[in-house]
Amino acid sequence: MQTNKNNFFYRNGLSLVVLGLFTLFLFCQLITGWHVKNNELSEVKLPSLTLIQYILSPHFMQATFENWESEFLQMCMYVLLTVSLRQKGSAESKSLTEKEDVDKEPEAHKNAPWPVKKGGFILSVYKHSLSVSLGILFLLSFTFHFIGSLNNYNEEQIQKHLAKLDWKDYIVNSQFWFESFQNWQSEFLAVASLVILSIWFREKGSPQSKPVDAPYDEN
Known part of the structure; x- marks a missing residue:
């Protein structure tokens, strides 16, 4: 059966599916995180949060x-590198030797x-708008994190009846940076895996892969 190339889903299927998966897993995170937080509160004899209260927590x-912070950092750095x-x-x-369209x-x-x-x-500005927009999204996510x-x-x-910290003390606290670094390292491991594995392995039809019959040393 011939595909209708004017069909909205055909023309936008990749973004629609990816955004759909994002929404699904964000919802799953919300529900499971809500239960985790309420379990923690019950252990210290505090009242549970409603779902709306948890969303705002x-x-x-x-x-x-x-x-989100680690994802935008990874994408911004990958675009620049x-x-x-x-x-x-x-x-x-x-290519190691030829000038490509993106360099013109x-x-x-x-x-x-x-x-x-x-x-x-x-x-x-437009020449670098992709990295700039990803950089801004990283800084916003970093701030909200x-x-x-x-x-x-x-x-x-x-x-725990302990003293609170202000932002100046917390910015040098190992807890915050542990949260960041554990995600940053995993993002660059994922990028490195794609860069290196695509030398030898293939996925027919994917633009992230070389043609199945392409030599290993060909870019």
Whole structure:
């Protein structure tokens, strides 16, 4: 059966499925995190949270943005690193010898994005807009992770009848950085796995893979 290439899902299927999976797993995180938090509260004889209260809690905020932060850091760094660094034989790397389309200077034409037609400073910013947008998303996620983690830490301190910390003390606290580093390292391990494994292994039909019959040392 022939595919209708004007079909909305056909043209947007990848983003729709990925966003659908994101929504599903965020919901799963919400429900399981809610139960975890209420179990913790019951252990110290404190009242349980409603689902709405949990959504607004620092426990949920910290856990959510802790992961988003590492994802945006990974993507931002990967975009920047692949500009100039190469990996022989990897489907994720540019050619070692040939200049590629992404390296060419942009030319204004009728179908070009408006910043290209505008030129000047706007074009200069647009040339790096992907890494800039990912960098901003990382900084926002990092900030919300820090706020959630600080408030969650202080809630636990109160429950233990211990002193709270202000943000200046918490920013150098090992708890916050442990939360960040355990996610950062795993993201770069995942990227390294894709870069290296795509030298030898294939997935027919995927743009993340080389053609099945491509030589190992070919980019």
